[in-house]
Amino acid sequence: MSMHGPLYAILGGGIVADILLWKDKKSAAAILLGSTALWFFLQVLEYHFVSLLCDTLMLFMAVGVLWCKFAGRIFNRMPSEINIQLPQSTCIYFFGTVNWFLLKFCEITSGKNFKILFVAMAGLYMLSSIGTYISSLNLLYTIILSVGTLPALYARYETQVDAIAARCIGVVKNLCKLFEVKVLDKIPRHRKLN
Template sequence: MLFMAVGVLWCKFAGRIFNRMPLEINIQLPQSTCIYIFGTVNWFLLKFCEITSGKNFKLFFVAMAGLYMLSSIGTYISSLNLLYTIILSVGTLPALYARYETQVDATAARCIGLVKNLCKLFQVKVLDKIPRHRKLN
């Protein structure tokens, strides 16, 4: 709002105070940029319709889980801090991975193994105990 107010004041009073007229600004986007922007918006709208139609429950639950995680992160971290952390991570994590690639890969493989073991344990202790309706031929 401050920049808009300064811009309006500059346009109104620059010619009187400094004997200068403000520059004429002509902003035009190329057609390819407009096509890309509207194509991206169209893709997001189609994905939104696909998620909300109820045809793909897996995608619906993934979207709901992602929104829930964003909401729970948002209760503890402000948007500005989250944006700063993301920008800082995007700038530093690739360099750190390039430097410590072998250690990161070994740790990631170990974590993936632990997650697979936990999923198997969850399947055995919880999911296998749920009665399922079986079709008779």
């Protein structure tokens, strides 16, 4: 089954969709392995983030110096000059996303739409409640793992997942009807007389 379906379009149809649907296997695996390693160091080994960041940078600096000094002797090739820069489009996208988030936050907090305000506050309350029982790092890792694997699994088993989801929706509808008949219909209501 081709992965260029509606899910590919929903995910943006570009590099992000390729990674989330595992069309770019190297990048998807690198992201999951990197996040797993970060989680392992911070959660299991109880490494502190600043220490891990500094030690990692020192390791990369040492490897870079060794590569620049000895690559020509060992591999008979001259090392290229190291130049790492983020593309300007990445920075524009990042700050555009931050600005969109701030705009939505101001829009919600203005109180013009109380339904959205209530939903946002309820969602934040649920996240806060979950946060008291689960470590933030474990929650973040679970989200990254889910985002990195679930879209690809859904694309692969789309028909089976849709069939199970349809059955679950049917069960929920039946439970709602049962609740309405057994509970809501028995509540006396005031009727207006003409």
